[in-house]
Amino acid sequence: MRIVVCVKPVPLTVELDRTTARVDRTGPVGLAAVDEHAIETALRIRDSSEGAEVILLALTAATAFDSLRPGLAIGADRAVVIAGPEFEGSDLLGTSLALAEAARALAPDLLVFGASSSDGNGAMLWAAVAARLDLPVVSRAISAEVARGRVTATRQMEFGLDVVEADLPAVLAISGEIAAPRYPSFRDVIGAKKKTVEVLGLGSGIDVPAERVGAAGSRTTVLGIRETSPRGTRTIIRDEGDAHVQLAAFLRERRLL
């Protein structure tokens, strides 16, 4: 069985480029916690079945390759990275197209995504990639298992928890921090440096027309950005045993009681 985990190196601090309103990706990046949990979920599924492998897949800047090493150190077998200036400025359409092309070539039985990333709103990406590959999508999973050629997951939905299943191949999107990643040993960390990171680019592994990715392939635009007004005056007190009395007085003054 082959499991591909789509990860996204994210800036360690989220800053918005004030002219483009896009997340500034020039600073240091790392794997998001939710992606580490997605990798760990995949590793557990791999470890319970014979001859399975876990491949990390990322669409990222060339400078971010090293951010995938922690994922390799905890046990992913290899990584595939899509890079190139042509992909910059892709919206959901271009991003999902590039990832789907790479995933199609890998022919995974299970394609795993972490929860929406903290630097944007990736909560639609898995369904977009699934649609391009015509695969069933099981999202918002807080637990998942694979057996007898199907994935079964408990989903965390607004209306409560339910259980769904789908035959493989399928896309699985996990929700929140559901599988704490294992700690790599020193040897694992050294070993990760020797694992393969294959690099794909437009025309080399990602064979789609250039006008379908990047800004050219986007169907959305950012028109502008402006500051919002901050809230008014604040009162901050330290609890000396009577904070509840002061708080009650404040609520009464605002006619909230």
Next chain:
Amino acid sequence: MTGRALVIVDHQAGVVGQGQLGLVAQARAVRETVEALLFGAPSAEAVELLGRCGVSTVHLASSEALNVPVAQPRVEVLIDLLRREEFDVVLLENSSLVADVAAAAAVRLDAGVNWDLAALEMRDGSLVGTRMAVQDTVVVEVGWSGLPALAVFRAGQLGPVPPAEPLVPTTRDVDVELSPSASAVRVIRGADSALAMTGLDTADIIVSGGRGLGGPENIALLEDLADVLGGVVGVSMPVVDKGWYPYSHQVGQTGRTVRPKLYIACGISGAMQHRVGMSRSGTIVAINTDPRAPVFGFCDFGVVGDLTEVVPRLAALLRADVRA
């Protein structure tokens, strides 16, 4: 103003959520004709409600496959309708299910999707959406190229609908013909529907807890304060991730957006994830042991203190006041 907008509606026993009705008002602001695609058993109440908000035609899509919360059958019905009839704007209110529907529809139609929207307007003949970003400190204005424009609004963002010229909508049955992939995801155990009714969306007062609770046992303190105040309990993402409280109570970017008159944040640091879900509350009170917690930067009244002491003392004081 010309053109047709389509609003996507899922009803629960004839009740259409305030946010979904709010979509109709947003659609009216940008298009002359507003129609709705209603999933689930045909409901006269839902149709009447939509008409009162200004919907002229309701497309009814009913099928066994649409009675379960799975995206694919909805995607197929939506795509089919959009291929047969010309709509240039499609409006949806975000949810776990809707995010999957909108993403798949965008790909299938090669259409642009902007999400997390707060409002839509027309400017110089073009559709402009606004969305809050970076801890809701900036407003980003977004546009679309190509049609249809898919607009996904942040859940809980849209309030009561301003009055419209009431209409008696025409209803049209949609032929639902589904492919085998529509049944690829099977629900083998449905959710306990009792969990759905948290009342967060309409609550005037929310008492919310975060990581600073320290453990699930302290949720009872929040429930008690909420009980005295006549409010409901909300929680931040870490609380749900740790399994201390159900997701249906989660406030924040990946949960509900709320705007009660009073929001009491207990043991919540105020990270961006959470802030975007509650920053539009009328009055924000924060109780946190860490004086450097970001929440103290945007609350109206902050207490640097231990919630396990302050919350029960406040509840006791208010309860005594009620009795007095």
